[in-house]
Amino acid sequence: TTAADEWIETPDMLVLLNNGRSFKIVVDPTKLPPGVHTAQVLGYNAANPSAGPLFRVPITVVKTLPEKNNVNLGRLNFQPSEVKRKFLSVPNGATWMDVTVRDTRTEQEKDASSRLTVLHTVQLLPHASYRSNERQRYLNLLPGQATVTSIPVHGGTTCELALARYWSASGSTTLEVDVDFRGVTPVGQNKPLIVAGKGGTSIRMESILQDEDVSPDAKLTHWRTPLSPTKQGIVSPLGEQRDVWPTRNKQIYQMILTFEFDPSSSEGGGTTFTPHVPSLNGYIYESAFESQLILVYDSNKKLLGVSDAHPDGIKAPKKGKVTLKLQVRHSDPTILSKLKDQVIWIERKLSKEISLPVYASHESMMKGSPTFRKRTVKKGSSLRAFVAEPDLTKLPKGCKAGDLLTGVVHYSSGNANLPGSGKRPGGYPIRYVVGPSAPSSDDGGKGKEPEAPKDERSEEEKLEEAILDFRVEKLTKLSADVKKEDDDDTEEQNNYQSLYDSTVESNPSLIPLLMLGLRHEDNEKWRAKRLHKVIKSADLILSKIDKDELIRHYGVTGYYDKEDGEACQERKKMDEKKDALVEALARKARATADLEKEEEDKKKGADGEGKDEEKNESETFDDILKELKMWIDIDSNLKYSILTLERERRKNRLGLVLNLLKKLIDNDGEDTKGGICPLSKSELLKRRSSVFEELGYDHLVEYDNARSLLSSPKGFALF
Numbered sequence: 001t002t003a004a005d006e007w008i009e010t011p012d013m014l015v016l017l018n019n020g021r022s023f024k025i026v027v028d029p030t031k032l033p034p035g036v037h038t039a040q041v042l043g044y045n046a047a048n049p050s051a052g053p054l055f056r057v058p059i060t061v062v063k064t065l066p067e068k069n070n071v072n073l074g075r076l077n078f079q080p081s082e083v084k085r086k087f088l089s090v091p092n093g094a095t096w097m098d099v100t101v102r103d104t105r106t107e108q109e110k111d112a113s114s115r116l117t118v119l120h121t122v123q124l125l126p127h128a129s130y131r132s133n134e135r136q137r138y139l140n141l142l143p144g145q146a147t148v149t150s151i152p153v154h155g156g157t158t159c160e161l162a163l164a165r166y167w168s169a170s171g172s173t174t175l176e177v178d179v180d181f182r183g184v185t186p187v188g189q190n191k192p193l194i195v196a197g198k199g200g201t202s203i204r205m206e207s208i209l210q211d212e213d214v215s216p217d218a219k220l221t222h223w224r225t226p227l228s229p230t231k232q233g234i235v236s237p238l239g240e241q242r243d244v245w246p247t248r249n250k251q252i253y254q255m256i257l258t259f260e261f262d263p264s265s266s267e268g269g270g271t272t273f274t275p276h277v278p279s280l281n282g283y284i285y286e287s288a289f290e291s292q293l294i295l296v297y298d299s300n301k302k303l304l305g306v307s308d309a310h311p312d313g314i315k316a317p318k319k320g321k322v323t324l325k326l327q328v329r330h331s332d333p334t335i336l337s338k339l340k341d342q343v344i345w346i347e348r349k350l351s352k353e354i355s356l357p358v359y360a361s362h363e364s365m366m367k368g369s370p371t372f373r374k375r376t377v378k379k380g381s382s383l384r385a386f387v388a389e390p391d392l393t394k395l396p397k398g399c400k401a402g403d404l405l406t407g408v409v410h411y412s413s414g415n416a417n418l419p420g421s422g423k424r425p426g427g428y429p430i431r432y433v434v435g436p437s438a439p440s441s442d443d444g445g446k447g448k449e450p451e452a453p454k455d456e457r458s459e460e461e462k463l464e465e466a467i468l469d470f471r472v473e474k475l476t477k478l479s480a481d482v483k484k485e486d487d488d489d490t491e492e493q494n495n496y497q498s499l500y501d502s503t504v505e506s507n508p509s510l511i512p513l514l515m516l517g518l519r520h521e522d523n524e525k526w527r528a529k530r531l532h533k534v535i536k537s538a539d540l541i542l543s544k545i546d547k548d549e550l551i552r553h554y555g556v557t558g559y560y561d562k563e564d565g566e567a568c569q570e571r572k573k574m575d576e577k578k579d580a581l582v583e584a585l586a587r588k589a590r591a592t593a594d595l596e597k598e599e600e601d602k603k604k605g606a607d608g609e610g611k612d613e614e615k616n617e618s619e620t621f622d623d624i625l626k627e628l629k630m631w632i633d634i635d636s637n638l639k640y641s642i643l644t645l646e647r648e649r650r651k652n653r654l655g656l657v658l659n660l661l662k663k664l665i666d667n668d669g670e671d672t673k674g675g676i677c678p679l680s681k682s683e684l685l686k687r688r689s690s691v692f693e694e695l696g697y698d699h700l701v702e703y704d705n706a707r708s709l710l711s712s713p714k715g716f717a718l719f
Contacts, residue, residue: 006147007032008059010041025116029061034087048477064089064158070210073177075104076163078117080171083164088179092155093208095183098148099161104174105143112332114140114160115173116166120149123159128311129282138166141175146541150421183424186413190428194389194410196354196401196435198502200365206382209394215374215413216385218356218430223396224276224345224404225261227324233257233340235333245331252329254719255336257477259324261346263316265398272313275324276345284309288338294344294717297323300680300712319670327719345404354394354405356430359386362686374413385411387430392438403434453566470515471503479520496520513578514541522587522676531591531598538588547580550574582632586676587642590625593646596621621646638664638674645687655690661688668711682712 009026015173025041041057066069067089076084090097103115116138121132135151140246153159165173186192187204188601194201205214234256237243243252261275280292287309294307299320307314316322319596326344330336358372366388367465372385387409414422457465478496500517507513518537521530553574561567625647634640641664648656664671665684672679679687685708 001284007037007042007061008039013046014043025057025059027059027061029063032061032063034063034065036085036087037063062087062158064417065363067091069094069181071179071181073179076175076177078163078165078173078175080165080169081167085160085162088159088161090153090155090157090159090183090208092154093183093185093206094155094181095096095185096150096152096181096421097159098150098180098182100146100148100180101139101141101163102146102176103141103143104176107143109143111171112143113299114142114540115312116140116169117173117175118164118166119149120162120164121153121159123154123157125154125157125260127286148420150425151425152424153181155185165715179210180420182212182412182701183207183209184214184377186411186428192387192428192430194387194430194432196374196389198357198389198434199362200359200386200388202362202384202386203409203411203485204371204382204384205377207377207379207579208380212377212386213413214377214383214411216358216372216387216409218358218387218409219408220350220354220356220390220405220407220430220432222349222406223349223399224347224406225400226343226345226404227259227261228343228404229257230260233336233342235340236334238329249333251330253333253336255328255330255339256719257326257328257339259344260321261324261325262321264319269350271351273314273316273322274311274347276311276347277326277342278345279339279342280328281309281311288330290331291327292329293327295325295717295719297325297716298668299323300682301716302711304712305719317668319668319673321540323716325716325719347406350396350405353407354390356390356407356409356432359388360384363385389432395434399437401434401436405432405434406430406435407432410414413478453569468503468507468510470511471499472516475500475503475513475516478680479516479523482520482523483525509544509587511541511544511577514544515580516584518584518587522591524677527591528594534591535588535595541580541584542588545584547581550578550581554578559662578631582628585624585628585631586634586643589621589628589643590646590676592619592624593621593643621650638671639673641672642675642677642679654695657691660686661691662711680712685711 007028008485009028011023014021014023025441029037037060039059041059042053043055043057044053045051064087069091071088071313073086078084088097099121101117105111117140118136119139120136121134121542122130124130125133133152133154139147141147163175163177184205184207187206189203192201192203197636205216207214235255237252238252238698244250245252257502263271275294275296277292277294278473280287280289292309294311296307296314298303298304298317301323304316304322305312305314324344326342328336328339329660341664357365357368359370360372364370368388377383390405397406407430408427410427412423446599476500478492482490482492482496494567500513503513503516504510515539518534518541521527521533521537527534528681534668553570560571625643628634628643632640634643641660644660645657648654648660661684664679665681665688668681669679669684685704688706689701689708692698692704
């Protein structure tokens with residue numbers, strides 16, 4: 001042995017046979033001082049010791065300082081970049097430690113500059129990454145200044161405490177360091193779970209080291225939602241060249257699972273979310289699988305972010321669904337198939353934290369008063385507190401049964417007059433399982449709904465209306481099934497047209513039916529060839545709507561008696577007519593604008609021919625737009641942005657065009673959804689690129705063209 005004759009014993013000789021042998025090493029660290037001690041056992045060939053050692057057995061012993069509730073590390077002198085390590089034996093019952101570091105310089109010394117020192121602690125726990133129990137803080141100390149840092153610890157586990165002068169600091173520094181262990185320990189459950197309907201949960205707290213003041217404080221801060229795959233995962237082999245082991249020709253397989261969720265449907269839509277795979281996260285080298293990776297895309301298939309074994313937050317779009325694809329790899333497809341129904345969790349931070357009331361008894365918890373008051377837990381004793389479940393009205397919008405709300409609970413109260421936080425930093429986790437939503441009141445908090453007027457129609461008339469509604473629904477489906485753009489004589493088109501014509505013939509004044517026909521003609525796939533039909537369909541609808549009747553109904557203020565059933569029913573009918581009128585005018589205006597562009601292009605192509613032709617007496621785009629503005633403000637309603645853009649382009653107000661396009665692009669075009677012409681972000685970028693090209697901004701044209709490709713890729717990014 002080397003440098004360890006007093007604490008390591010080894011045999012004098014070992015006869016090494018062909019199948020190997022073991023030998024005994026006795027390590028006696030009882031006489032070693034605290035710190036790190038290393039040694040090694042060297043084995044020599046007895047026949048030729050000068051040839052050097054045949055093998056080495058390294059031995060490392062870390063001996064902690066004696067276990068105490070209060071540990072004084074004394075005065076430590078540091079040179080630049082010097083690191084001093086101390087190993088502390090954390091007493092059972094300790095949940096945090098207060099580390100006091102004081103600069104021993106006095107204010108009278110010439111060198112009064114601040115000294116930057118790094119404090120670093122770590123504990124190693126089984127089946128846990130070191131980062132989960134690691135803390136680091138930078139201390140900038142002036143002469144005579146002291147700072148107290150509270151650090152969470154686990155009792156019964158060695159804690160390494162390292163102090164170092166920052167690498168760029170000059171001169172020497174002397175620091176005085178004290179460590180005080182404190183703790184209030186929850187007995188039985190470190191992660192309290194509250195189940196909906198139970199009223200709450202009880203927690204027993206004890207103090208082993210010293211008397212502690214307790215005043216439990218609990219709050220929920222995050223919201224987790226479970227997601228199931230849209231369909232069962234399929235195991236498939238990866239590439240033959242890259243994903244085959246060089247030895248034994250072992251093939252690597254993958255399992256890809258797809259998940260979808262809509263972040264805009266919940267409270268705080270568009271916020272950051274974190275995807276968790278509970279069965280896989282937190283393990284890398286110890287993982288049973290080769291790798292795990294999640295790719296996150298928006299509704300346009302744009303890659304938003306990536307997540308792995310240690311997931312980070314990903315910024316969600318304000319609107320639109322998000323698609324997540326989870327890839328897990330392994331050489332055994334049978335093992336991968338066990339994950340075909342793997343559930344993941346989506347975690348979001350609550351926009352407003354939910355405080356949980358704490359009581360001293362179950363009776364108080366059920367009554368709702370009095371709440372828990374500050375008390376002292378004597379050393380070696382314990383007491384119990386009851387944490388109640390949250391008020392259902394405070395749960396986030398979109399929260400459903402089975403969701404999980406997580407947060408933290410602190411047991412110690414802390415004291416502003418004492419150094420340190422006075423409680424375990426970060427607290428302990430607490431969870432709440434959401435139950436079924438509360439039944440809504442009959443009036444929904446909006447007052448009693450007006451009684452609908454009695455339907456005096458005969459059963460035959462009601463049946464005819466139901467049949468007509470079914471025909472309209474069927475027509476809507478047939479219209480969506482028409483896919484070919486260049487052939488009007490397809491089977492799908494003929495099926496739709498024959499049913500539509502027969503239905504219109506028997507119901508020529510049914511506005512919803514006529515609106516269906518208008519939307520079909522104005523479909524983006526073929527509208528360029530049917531602009532005249534679009535205008536004709538719009539005119540037919542406008543002829544069926546009595547505008548004077550609408551004006552008389554809405555009057556000056558649009559007031560109606562909301563408690564009168566007949567008035568409410570009448571308002572609903574008028575709203576439907578007005579919506580149809582606005583949409584018909586808007587689609588007619590857009591089709592007219594496109595026709596005017598075609599005519600202008602034809603005139604330019606004819607080299608001036610037709611200049612003396614009589615002016616077309618039909619309505620112009622500006623005329624229709626003027627009428628439309630009588631019913632709706634298209635400048636504030638971004639669903640009709642396509643018309644606003646056309647108007648400003650015609651008047652050569654390109655600055656206003658760019659301003660509106662920027663506003664729409666910032667929201668990914670979601671403001672145009674539900675209008676006569678929804679515009680994707682890619683389409684908006686192309687429109688802005690054309691404006692930049694007209695202005696001669698070639699560098700911006702190139703930039704927007706590139707962004708257009710990136711914002712709406714043709715397919716999902718590959719793993």
